[in-house]
Amino acid sequence: MAAIRFLFVFSVSICLASGCRPARVSVPAGDAEAAGKLRATLVSTPASGGQSDAAAATGTGWATLKGRFTYAGTVGDPKALVVDKDTEVCSKGGMKLFDRSLLVDPSSKGLANVVVFARKTTRVKNPVPETPLVFDQKNCEFLSPVFAARVGQPVDVRNSDPIGHNTNIAGSSFNQLIPAGAGTVYKPDSETGMPTMVTCNIHPWMKAYCVFRKDGYVAVSAADGTFTIPDLPAGEMLEFQVWHERSSGPSGAVGLPKPELKWTPKGRFQIRLEADEVKDLGTLDVPAGALGS
């Protein structure tokens, strides 16, 4: 009896002393010696000021890149969104809102809303546009499911609904009330990297994506899947990033089996354009497995 009691107390104490919380994955420790050496190089003053590893411009002239994305997979019926707020406006006359994350043109198989942008460029032809880009919302839906703007370009965030919305751009600290029929101008101050989500917290089904680039070399594919990026610097190796909301690749990257363009699983391809060239990549077929649920 005594032994059993001891065993019980023993096991309880072990459990208490060692903790019963879920195990945490082990984390690698930093290398103290390497860290010490690295610290010494970080606190010393740089060898030469103004040294930059930005590649120097290697060419002159400008060129255009075009292409068309298609999707081979089956597209089911679009999912109706759950609309449970302000139904007198958002479900006016039995209107339904649908999920727009996979829009494929039935006749041409064109895939809309694929984002293509240049990762690094040495030259930029056009100044930042001063005309505002309109980003509107109506019937409790953002009118542009995916949009691109240049850093510093005014984006006129509008609300054409008779009810109030708010527009919240993830990772940007922009989250503004947009009263009924009003608008506010937002100037993106930094690049987004991959596109970032835009939501309305009042109406949680509302969703869009935006991408901001400093050089403006970015395109969003149209309803028929076509895209065009004009005025690209010619004569240098350009690397493009390709993204789609539904891509199952890392961070939404779209990888295509196109070795001639060195297309990687990170959704990047490389190309060099000649001055005044209009390069058409032709049909870029996104395989069925590349876009997830």
Added chain:
Amino acid sequence: MSLNPSMNTNVASPSSFRFSFSVAVLGLLLAATGCGRTPPAYFRLNMVEATKQRLSPDQERQVATILLAMFGTPDEPVALPETGLDLAKLKLAAGPVRSDIAGRKNGLYREHCSHCHGITGDAMGPTAAFLNPYPRDYRPGVFKFKSTERSDKPTHDDLVRILHNGIPGTSMPSFALLSDVQIDALAEYVKYLSIRGETELALMRAYFELDDDAEGKLPETQEFLVAETLVPVAEKWQAAADARIAVPEMPAGLDLATSIAKGKELFYGDKANCVKCHGPTGLGDGQANDYDDWNKAIVEIGKEVQSGLAKAGETSTSGMSADEVAEHRAQLAWLDRFGDVLEGDALRPRTIPPRNLRHGIYRGGRRPLDLYYRIHAGINGAPMPAAKGTVPPEDIWHIVNYVLSLPYEFDGELGADRTLVAQGR
């Protein structure tokens, strides 16, 4: 006659058996729990982000080493000059709880903060899971209650104010009993943990941006680590003091009752739209199924893992090439690992209810000025949007006056169209 010592054990009484058993139990307990020195405290890597970015073990090790070089350890903090941090203050807050030769208390963060906010400032201290709301995770560098614009960092004084007053309605207590020097040191240490955490996030995200010829290794140069990674984070903290919201005076000669009535109109109107989330009675019962940014990040990863596992379950490997099978297996291993990471490195996500405005409890401070800041800039990290730009300052003051009157508003004054809702509560 016999001198055989075993004789004694042969006649051992039950009590001596119990004694030896106790010794054995004690020995085993010590062996199991360890009676040696406690290992030194360490900063835990942001495993949620590392896994999200699919970092390899070598890449995780590189981040750990870079952070060790740039920020040191919880016992021996390092502050590069670019951080703008005061190392003397950090040393007062860092390390184990102890007194120095002058009798000053050291290790203040470990004594007062780490049990909730965690050694790393990751809001994963041992008590964190039991608190509602959860403690703040400093690593994304987002703070709610401040006198600056939404996208700016809080000022040093904002942090001092929170430490001094605590956050009413949460588990964050007032530290008014600490000396000004101690509170100052803790505010500095919070900035240190935040800059460290945000630098860590930037480093982990930088792997995806690497060119292919970098072979998955971040450049360990001053240019990249300090100028491109640390400085953009640290500069925002240094700029905070000049980024305070310019608050116009409350209109002079304003009749309070009129202002409250105007505020009420705005509260329910389409311009300010407060009613959508805070509810028709101000009880915080409007839009209530949203998440704040910290929880939303975990919710979204959870969804990604769930849908990934569901998709993997439907996928058949027959007919796949060897490469595709390998890729499929790698994806499954990653999903499994993510499950394990979330188990130990994230708390169960919770929705964020809009504030019940009838309690008279204001987390970011109860001065009219504090409410002005909250409405003008919104609350960073939370769904609360900014009214700035679309609601003029005078109207913001009216809303402040109305909100401050809400805890004292009589049921009978709610208006005929709303009494029914109010009675239902």
